[in-house]
Every structure is written in C-alpha cells, then in structure tokens.
Amino acid sequence: MTVVTVTPNPALDLTWRAERVVPGGSHRVPAAGVRAGGKGLNVARVLHAQGVAARALTTAGGATGRIFADELAESGVPHRIVPVSVPTRRSAAIVDEALGDTSIFNERGENPTAAEWAELVAAADEELERASVLVVSGSLPPGAPDAIVEVLVAAAHGRGVPAVVDTSGPALLRAARAGADLVKPNREELADATGLADPIAGALALIELGAGGVLCSLGAEGMLLIAGPITDDGAPAVALRARLAEPLAGNPTGAGDAAVAGAASVLDAGVPIRDVAERLLRRATAWSAAAVLAPLAGEIDPAHAELAERLDLSPVPLPRTDRA
C-alpha cells in the first residue's frame, strides 16, 4: 500500500549559498540548488528514501513548472502532475554559510482555475484507490476554493483511507471539521488557528471540531500527540509527549514534513490512532529530529533509528475540565 501526498501549492525551490551575507551587498555565488518543492513533496521524498511506497500528486504550470517537473522526474520519487494554466511559484532561500542561517522568501502562488482544481481532486480520487494513507500538506494559493481540503479528506474517507492534513489558518479548522484523522500544526499555527495559547487546549479544540488526532511540534520541547475519542470526563484517548534527551543543532526546514512522513508511515486503513499512538509519536519525532540533522528539506539523517530509541515518551498533564 502507498502513501499518497497532495501538494496544492507547490513551488520551485531555489537555494543560493553565500559564504557570508551582507545585507544590501552584492555577492558572487555558485549556481542555485533547484528542487521541486512544497510540503507534500518533501513528505513523499522522505517516505521514498525510507523505503515506504509513496506517490506525490501536485500541479505544475508555466516555465517554472517545466523546470519543476524535470527535477521531480530526476528525483525518482513516484509522482503525478496535473497541468495547470498558472505558473508554478518560486521559493528563494539564501543560506549564510558563516552564520548557518537561512532566509526564505516564499511566493504566495497563483490560483488554478476551478476546472483545474476539479482535475486535481479527480486525480487524487483515482490515486486513493491504491492508497493506505492520504497526506495533504502545505498552503493553498490565495483565492483557492475554501473547501479543497475538505473535499480531499472526504475523497479519502469515501475510499476508507485515513487522511493526514498539515496546513494552517482557517484551512486547519476546516480540516478538523472535515474529520481529518490527524492534523499536524506547529505550536504557533495551532495557537493562531484556535486562539488558544496552550497547545494541549488547542489540540483538544481541534478534536472537538472533528479531528481524529493532533500531532503538534513544540520545537526544542519535543512533540505532542493528542488523539480522540474524548471520553465523557473530557480526557482524550491519547495524550503523550516525546522529547529528545538533548536538543539538536541543524536545519529545521522540512522537520515538520519528516514528522508527517513518519506519522503517515504508521497509519493504515481501519487502524485507530490510539492503537498505534506510541509508535506513531516515536517515529514522527525521530524522523523530525533526523531531518534537522540533514542538510536539505525532504531528507533525513540515518541516525533516526537510534534517535527513536533514545526518546523519552511521557503522558501530558491535561487541563482541568469543568464540565457539568
């Protein structure tokens, strides 16, 4: 079985590496690193590299879309591209090699036509016939139909396939309401979308809305997994936190995508999250940490197996509930 990832707003990732960035200065740099980017593509890359069957579904258009498609073909990651009339956006990364800092400039992207969105959904529905899990990852271009994430989740559920959604803002709330089996915001995205500063309270709010579970990265403080169902006393079936023994230094770009890949690799049709919670959280945290150790988004360091063993998993204290 196969993890199908959908990337509704892909980007041509261009990365320039300067020995030292001088703001306002002129720099001689080697040719840009060029990659077919976007969060769902990174998820598929990680899965493919880890030997998990994955298939990346996305759109491409214009001259940047041709470069994007060429790079994706070279990558060897199984994929399917729906051609669209709008050009694939660019994302520019400037690496300051002296500081180890990366500044990222993400174009917002242009909105495909309604007919092109319908083609993407139809293609997803076809791919879901042979899928074990659906992953929908990343932003939507401005103007995209609000319902696109819900439609994809519904398509997965129509095939009996669980759906993992990694997005932010109102789309995150809509994914929860659509009954996504797992959503993966980071702490800021969770607080932004729910208006609740405490990630545990935010996760419970998304589960109340309809999400099966919430995987929330807390940066150096580890990763949280809260999953339903919520019992009558207000406690969720799963409330766990994983932490590394010591913090890691590296490149956090793509760490969230590696976490999603780890989680998706553990899920399967008909398996509730509560039955695989520890394995899911351990693998998501280990792959995420291993992504920090790897230089490029979509790659993870082979140390992940060892990291998974060294994780500390513990139940999280739940907020007091004052239900009648």
Add this chain to the structure above:
Amino acid sequence: MTVVTVTPNPALDLTWRAERVVPGGSHRVPAAGVRAGGKGLNVARVLHAQGVAARALTTAGGATGRIFADELAESGVPHRIVPVSVPTRRSAAIVDEALGDTSIFNERGENPTAAEWAELVAAADEELERASVLVVSGSLPPGAPDAIVEVLVAAAHGRGVPAVVDTSGPALLRAARAGADLVKPNREELADATGLADPIAGALALIELGAGGVLCSLGAEGMLLIAGPITDDGAPAVALRARLAEPLAGNPTGAGDAAVAGAASVLDAGVPIRDVAERLLRRATAWSAAAVLAPLAGEIDPAHAELAERLDLSPVPLPRTDRA
C-alpha cells in the same frame, strides 16, 4: 546607425520584494520580477527607451535561457540570441522595502564551448556591419577565453566602429591594450585593475596601455572623463569631471549601464572622443543620475534632460609628471 551591445555573461534577473527582511526568517512575498539581465542588455534597454537605435547580442541556454529569451522578446528591445549548451545563470535580488536596501546574489555563470564563443563573435561581426558603436559590457563566465574582449574590439575596429568596454579585473587591462576607444570602470574596479588608488593616475595608466579614453564613476563625487592622446608633457587631451549640484537618493543598480548608454549614444565612427568630450560626459553623468532615480536597472528617469543642464563640468588637476 545602431549601438550594438554584447553581453558575454547574461543572467535571468529575479527580484523579490519583502516588506522587511528578517535575516534567517521566512517571508511571504509577491511573485518575483523576472528580467533578461546583464549589463549590455541594460545598456540596450536604456538606449531603446531613449529612442536611440540599439541591438542587444547575447547568449541563452537551458530552461532559464528560455525564460530569459521570452522576457527579452516581450521587452521589445531589438536583439539576437546565440543559443549555447550551458544554462543561462540566475541573479537573485532581495529588496528590503522598509530599508530601501537590495541584496544581490549573482551566480558566476557557466562557460559556453569554444565553438559557441566563435558563433557569438561571428554574430557580432555581422551586426557590426550596420553599427555605429560596439558596447561590450559585464563579466565573463569563469573559464571563458581570455581574448574574447580583444577579439570583439578588433572586430569593431575591422569595421571602423568604435568600441566601448565596461568590464573589470584583467579583462579591463586587456580591453585597454586592445585599444578600446572608451572603457568605463568605477573607482574600485579602476584601482583593482591598475593597482593605483588615484582614479586619475589609474585612467592615465589605461590610456598608456592603449585605451582611447576612460570614463570613471566616482559615486557621489560625480564622473571623470580622461581621454587621449597624451601629449609629450604627459597631459591627456581631455581631463574633465562632472558633478551634480546635490547628491541623489535612489537605486544605484544600473547607473553604470546608463552612463555607458549615454556615452555610446554620443560616439560614432571616425569621431575622436576629444571632439565630443563635454557632450559625452554630460550625457553619461545625467543618464547615470537619472538611473538612480528610476526603480529598475535598464530604466532612466525622464528628469535626465534637466539633470544634464544642471551639471557642473570642470577640468581636473593632473598629477605632476616628472618626465625627462
């Protein structure tokens, strides 16, 4: 008659504008501005916009070269592209709109084959049949044949056409030795190439090597024109400086290219620089200043005519010569 510009190392210019650049941060930005870039192309754009017949000759290759060629076709600037097997390089500019700062990341570029260089020279020779001036502008890709600038200058002279060269490093010295009619370094490039900190001494050294004249931008201190022949007492025929009444605030990218365009528009076959020195210096300085006032390289503000009138031209004091 027509100014023919040659750009040996063109670039696809990509410009992203961020409201405020946070080093190491992630930014949402509008789609990049995309332009066929390179100094000779900017020169041709300025001439074309000012109603001076110009024709841009350059190379293009790969997927970036196709985007480059499409943009150049849309620009309306008359041009000719020699296809090459190496991809056209990219140049990334990140504009911090709050600070008004631009950070530039120039890829070095890849070297076309010897046969492709020969095709560029043959194309230049053909274009020179209908040319009044040749302009060779910009860097060379690493590994390019050392003699390329000399060959182009010789091709121009073979047709009785004066040659203006804007380049730096050893190529600037070679252009002088080849007898370029005018070279246009800025103060740093002149000091770097000649090893002489004083721009007047540096300019005289290039004229001793064989250059007809040296137009040197001094930034806020204006622009210098030194031109031969050098008389027996060591004084050049022309030694003038132009200054603006007050300094201008704006974007200096492309100011040097506008100066070259202004100078080239005044030159013609058989006209020595000393006969047009004041007009040349006045126009080069005014167009350069007007480029600072315009937002994009290759554009100049219509205020240039007024600026040209307000310039202060004065003879420059020459260093004492101790010749026997």
